[in-house]
Amino acid sequence: MGNHTLKTFKLEYPLKELQAQLKYDPDPISRLYAADAIAKKGSLEAVETLSAALISDVFWAVRAEVAKALAKIQLAQAVDGLLKGLDDKHPNVRRAVVNALSGVKTADSYKALKSVVEKGDESYYVEGAAATALGKVGSSTLDNGKDKEKKTLKLLEMVLEKRSGWNEVVRSGAIGGLSVFKSSEAALDLLLPYTEIGVPQALRLTAIRSLGRIAAGQSKVGCDRILDRLAAIAREEFFLTQVAVVMALGQMEVAGAVRVLRGLAEQSPDGRVKRRAEEAMGRVRKAIGADKAVDELRRDLDELKQLNRDLKSRLETLEAKAKTDKKLEN
Numbered sequence: 001m002g003n004h005t006l007k008t009f010k011l012e013y014p015l016k017e018l019q020a021q022l023k024y025d026p027d028p029i030s031r032l033y034a035a036d037a038i039a040k041k042g043s044l045e046a047v048e049t050l051s052a053a054l055i056s057d058v059f060w061a062v063r064a065e066v067a068k069a070l071a072k073i074q075l076a077q078a079v080d081g082l083l084k085g086l087d088d089k090h091p092n093v094r095r096a097v098v099n100a101l102s103g104v105k106t107a108d109s110y111k112a113l114k115s116v117v118e119k120g121d122e123s124y125y126v127e128g129a130a131a132t133a134l135g136k137v138g139s140s141t142l143d144n145g146k147d148k149e150k151k152t153l154k155l156l157e158m159v160l161e162k163r164s165g166w167n168e169v170v171r172s173g174a175i176g177g178l179s180v181f182k183s184s185e186a187a188l189d190l191l192l193p194y195t196e197i198g199v200p201q202a203l204r205l206t207a208i209r210s211l212g213r214i215a216a217g218q219s220k221v222g223c224d225r226i227l228d229r230l231a232a233i234a235r236e237e238f239f240l241t242q243v244a245v246v247m248a249l250g251q252m253e254v255a256g257a258v259r260v261l262r263g264l265a266e267q268s269p270d271g272r273v274k275r276r277a278e279e280a281m282g283r284v285r286k287a288i289g290a291d292k293a294v295d296e297l298r299r300d301l302d303e304l305k306q307l308n309r310d311l312k313s314r315l316e317t318l319e320a321k322a323k324t325d326k327k328l329e330n
Helices: 015-024 028-041 044-056 060-071 076-087 091-101 107-119 124-138 145-162 166-179 185-195 201-217 220-233 239-250 255-267 271-288 290-329
Strands: none
Touching: 015 028, 015 044, 028 044, 028 060, 044 060, 044 076, 060 076, 060 091, 076 091, 076 107, 091 107, 091 124, 107 124, 107 145, 124 145, 124 166, 145 166, 145 185, 166 185, 166 201, 185 201, 185 220, 201 220, 201 239, 220 239, 220 255, 239 255, 239 271, 255 271
8 A cells, every 4th residue: 555544553474474575575664564573573583584684674764673673572682683783884773773772781782882982983873872872781780780880980971071073962972871870979970060051051951951860769968969959050041941950850759849840930930931840840749649749838838937937036136136226325
């Protein structure tokens, strides 16, 4: 039918027929369907078929989809097939391979991604994707976990310090790699400086948004540092900066995020920010549970009451002092 009609269907064909479709069908969309169906077979023969297609198919988009299909097969040989795609002449294929490797938490995938990050790539997008993927694999449970974490953070730090690219694509990829180290204080230490004023805008906005992701596994001290930084940034008036803060806070599951979001919802002059902040508050409250949200409101109310008492005490002290001074003058 030429694949001109939107549809959802499930291929239930023997592997031999799917192999023929992937190899000989002139319609690239049909070859994509075949690749996905072959991956579901999950056999060694399926791996061999897709590995061959990753190298031989004439259309780069099919090769990119084949890389994604290969990553779905839970066999060690699938990684070997993916690695061959790192030498593809088309950057979109190499990028697809790198992204696919990010979901394969093995020593071989880590080694391959490490090599791409160290050597770089002709495409900024491939290089940035490799940095993010390296973080994902390096933060997973591998041999020598702490040692692997230290080496990975060192590489990502190198990228941040020495690599540049159009619109900060490469260094933003390194920020993405840091953000998945959710329980690492060292990763947070590397990330925070890139949220400061003076950092190129594209990179800074990425770093601000990443604070919400890295907060997930941080200690209370780490979460407080993140909240303090986001609260300070929230006072800036630039629309994109405020939106980045809202996005970060919306990913956090701590009561303090509600407080900062409420301030943005009440005080931001931009209606778009107000709406986003209110929506993010709803998500955070849902994530932390109704009881915690109520507790947060009670704490805020208690703080306001205490502040009111303090102000009244100061006012009474000043009034008493004023009366005393007046008597002395008389």
